[in-house]
Amino acid sequence: MGKSFAVIGDPIDHSLSPNIHSAAFRELNLDSSYIGYRIPKGELESGIEGLKKIKINGFNITIPHKIEMMKYLDKMDESCSIIGAVNTVLNNNGMLKGYNTDMDGFLEPLFKRNISIKNKNILLIGAGGAARAIVAGMAKEKAGNLDIANRTTLNAKNLAEFATKLGLKTNTKKIEEADKHIENYDIIINSTSIGLKNEESPISFEGANQKTIAYDIVYAPMNTDFIKKAKEKKLEVIYGYEMLLGQATRAFEIWHEMKAPYNAMKKALLGGF
Ligand SMILES: NC(=O)c1ccc[n+]([C@@H]2O[C@H](COP(=O)([O-])OP(=O)(O)OC[C@H]3O[C@@H](n4cnc5c(N)ncnc54)[C@H](OP(=O)(O)O)[C@@H]3O)[C@@H](O)[C@H]2O)c1
Incomplete structure (x- = not known):
């Protein structure tokens, strides 16, 4: 079955992450999808429940949820517990593990x-x-x-x-x-x-x-x-895009347990400017 991923935040329509990750799926012929999902401030809990229901495999978190998301994690990588904010979640059969790839x-x-x-x-x-x-x-x-x-x-x-x-x-x-x-x-x-x-x-x-x-x-x-x-x-x-690409490739590697196709992701990102 294909895997599904998302980035959650508000606003979300400007996010470049769907483009970057979709380019990686295409490059490696992965049967996966990645969408932007707007969750307004105050609606994080129900938003997360929804993502769990559809058995999302992983998601990124952006403004304004990076700190509040810590509450809904079952497990934390050291990167996330030290920094005190989470930008990447891996869903392992309903168990959410948080990382910070920034x-x-x-x-x-x-x-x-x-x-x-x-x-x-x-x-x-x-x-x-x-x-x-x-x-x-x-x-x-x-x-x-x-x-x-x-x-x-x-x-x-x-x-x-x-x-x-x-x-x-x-x-x-x-x-x-x-x-x-x-x-x-x-x-x-x-x-x-x-x-x-x-x-x-x-x-x-x-x-x-x-x-x-x-x-x-x-x-x-x-x-x-x-x-x-x-x-x-x-x-x-x-440039800032280089850090953006760095955090995205790291998230890719956490989710897919394989090396991220850096150049394909970079091309997709730079096409967005
Ligand atoms: N390239 C990447 O991968 C990447 C990753 C994460 C974030 N970012 C970018 O980094 C920026 C900061 O993100 P964040 O999550 O750290 O935001 P944040 O927590 O809201 O912090 C914003 C920072 O900017 C300062 N600031 C905002 N407007 C200012 C102004 N007009 N004059 C002086 N200082 C001002 C704030 O100072 P005060 O403390 O005085 O409010 C604070 O230090 C955003 O543009 C974001 O897109 C990029």
């Missing part, structure tokens, strides 16, 4: 380029859900020093506390303050949603060190102002 998704483009985080000086802008997965990745790869800069200081402080618990040397900064000392950083990451609506980059990149890597996790539009400004300064950039 961390591996974030790290994958760095590994692909042979960029090591170990002992590096990192600036992380933003302190939301995605930033938590990134911090877990930093801890796993033993970053040297992590500066967290966020609009709301309290959120930065809470994330710094989490980073410290995971063993990272961490400071919080105002975004403008970090921008003034930009030459200090080996890797600068934008994990805010700034850019989604074509807003100006939170960082000017004035005086940036030529060796600095600029990583934007916003994936639509592909060329955010952050990416454009970094490119103007001739910095190496990592």
Whole structure:
């Protein structure tokens, strides 16, 4: 019998995941389907019951359910329990196991380029859900020093506390303050949603060190102002779509227990822009 998968969230019609996973099924001739399923805030429990009834094999979770979904899991992978949010579920005969593939998704483009985080000086802008997965990745790869800069200081402080618990040397900064000392950083990451609506980059990149890597996790539009400004300064950039692809290929591997067809998935994703 064919397998069925979904991504749940609200809004969901803009999601690129159905395209990415369907391309993988086509490439490998798998008898599987993947749909976007809108579940509004407050309706998660009944939505999950519905998915269990149709014996869904697995699903991704996006805004606004990544944290609340934790309540409905029977089992948790370490990735999910450490980060405290779930973006991938495997349904094993009604037993739901949660994973968080954002961390591996974030790290994958760095590994692909042979960029090591170990002992590096990192600036992380933003302190939301995605930033938590990134911090877990930093801890796993033993970053040297992590500066967290966020609009709301309290959120930065809470994330710094989490980073410290995971063993990272961490400071919080105002975004403008970090921008003034930009030459200090080996890797600068934008994990805010700034850019989604074509807003100006939170960082000017004035005086940036030529060796600095600029990583934007916003994936639509592909060329955010952050990416454009970094490119103007001739910095190496990592695009948000690469992390999106990284988390999708990892989810594919959890569900299908085989290597994901990266290139076919990438082609489908880039066709979406
Ligand atoms: N590429 C991928 O695979 C991937 C994966 C996950 C997420 N993302 C993207 O990452 C972004 C963040 O996602 P999330 O789940 O972490 O969201 P979230 O939990 O809502 O966090 C949003 C973050 O953006 C900041 N922010 C929002 N608007 C801002 C503004 N106008 N000025 C300054 N800061 C602002 C928030 O700061 P405050 O604390 O001050 O509110 C917070 O740090 C989204 O664009 C999402 O699409 C990409």
